[in-house]
């Protein structure tokens with residue numbers, strides 16, 4: 001019997017090629033390997049989309065289309081949520097199943113992920129485009145945060161960039177918990193002690209100025225509010241602070 005012709009959907013989505021990218025059931029090292037493969041493959045696709053969107057963000061910033069820049073960042077945040085959800089799926093895998101996968105993974109490591117390497121490069125690439133927006137308006141970051149209502153669009157972009165950074169850190173945190181859940185805290189990995197390596201990553205900031213400006217604002221606030229929150233609280237409750 002002749003094979004039925006491909007539908008337009010199958011041709012456009014390229015389902016035949018896409019669904020051939022996973023191991024066949026009889027070749028799987030264990031039941032959970034299909035999930036493991038699909039979570040990693042979709043993660044690479046979502047990171048490809050983030051890269052595409054962040055390049056568009058740079059163009060929008062260059063052209064002072066700040067409403068569009070915020071919309072793009074909103075989309076990127078949703079894609080980042082999908083990356084977080086993918087890790088959550090792997091919370092359902094047992095250590096023994098991962099060991100079976102590890103046997104066929106060779107020397108493969110997430111550190112070699114091309115998508116993640118792109119994400120790591122993005123921080124340094126995007127920031128100059130945002131700094132140019134500030135420069136064209138004669139603004140400092142501190143002024144944007146002090147008078148957010150006078151610069152609502154620039155402020156919204158800054159907060160959107162911070163949320164991008166935050167969600168990447170959330171991903172790294174959740175990934176570390178997944179690693180602990182799966183292979184324990186002390187097990188050495190292919191690249192040495194994974195907890196040290198991954199915890200170092202947790203301290204990376206993609207847009208350090210956006211974190212520093214918070215310190216600056218609170219530093220000034222602390223100087224004009226000696227006693228800080230302690231005094232504020234004691235004034236409200238009528239009690240002495242510690």
Ligand code: HEM
Nearest residue numbers: 039040043090109110111113116179182189190191194201
């Ligand atoms: C049970 C699931 C997983 C385990 C046990 C695991 C384990 C590890 C370990 C031990 C490392 C440290 C480097 C090394 O020794 O290879 C690592 C790094 C990494 N893994 Fe995973 N991983 C898992 C799932 C994932 C998934 C779903 C992704 C999605 C792309 C991923 C992406 C990465 C990335 C990007 C790094 C480098 C992290 C960084 O530089 O902060 N991993 N993984």
